[in-house]
Amino acid sequence: MSTSIRQAILLLLLAIVLSAASTGILSDRIPYVGNWPSLAGSNSVIVPPSAVEGDPPFISLDEAAAKYQSPNVIFIDARYPEDYDYGHIKDAINLPYEELEYFWADVTAGMPKSKEYVIYCSGDECESSLFLGREMLYEGYSDVLVFYGGWREWERAGLPTERGK
């Protein structure tokens, strides 16, 4: 066996021993197998830990896909314009939460309050969809839903997407 591979194996073993020995001492203890939601469940509604009473309702991928069929529903992408340009749900409108002051007036001009809105961002890590949902409720939009699974679930499911502005 070559020197580098033998050395690499020894180093990996050392890392395993140190990791096992230190867990819970240098850091908070976490289980070896975490309770992460499986990524396949399109029926499961992801509700972020930061959600509070009065937030817009959260919907699953299946519900979002059903809403997508309705002509009365508009999808809102809350991510940065660069992310939106990389790829977004087909026909979604970009209203970047982090740059709301620059976009709000122009974008909402084309968003009648009579319509229903599904807001999303990148996936479960991103909270822009929730924050934008709160903002829209505050501004008088009444039918606001948050699809927290977002772009990632949508894209994985092979639902309609498009690139560009």
Add this chain to the structure above:
Amino acid sequence: MNSGSKLLHNDYLGLLLRLFLGVVFVYASIDKIVLPAQFARIIYNYHLVPAELVNIIALLLPWIELVCGVVLILGIYKQGSVLIINLMLVVFAVAVGINMFRGVDLECGCFTVSSKAKSNALVFFLRDLGLLAIGIYLTFNRSTRFNLIKSRS
């Protein structure tokens, strides 16, 4: 020895890049070792590994980075640590690259788990490739002059 070969096996350049790469990996490991739960969440959000493996990776990966970084700085088992580091950098490049293609605004989890700063996958990707270039150089740099333990090759 021609000049290209001299540069490749230059003792001082080898030392400098070895120390640099070692420090980068030690530095990168600390935050993740201290905050495994946050690092696990970042790994989960890459959506590239089965849910069952997320925590194991979160617990193990930073220690691999730390061990490799420390031995690289010391000049012990240089070839082995450079091999592992290069493999890690390739895996990281693929992981970031896939998510860049997916168009996901991602937390890198490269050097910190707590940053909420705007992510830029392209920067992560290019930075990773830069480190990989150093790692590849060190693979072929056979200088042992400053090694704490001078292994045979």
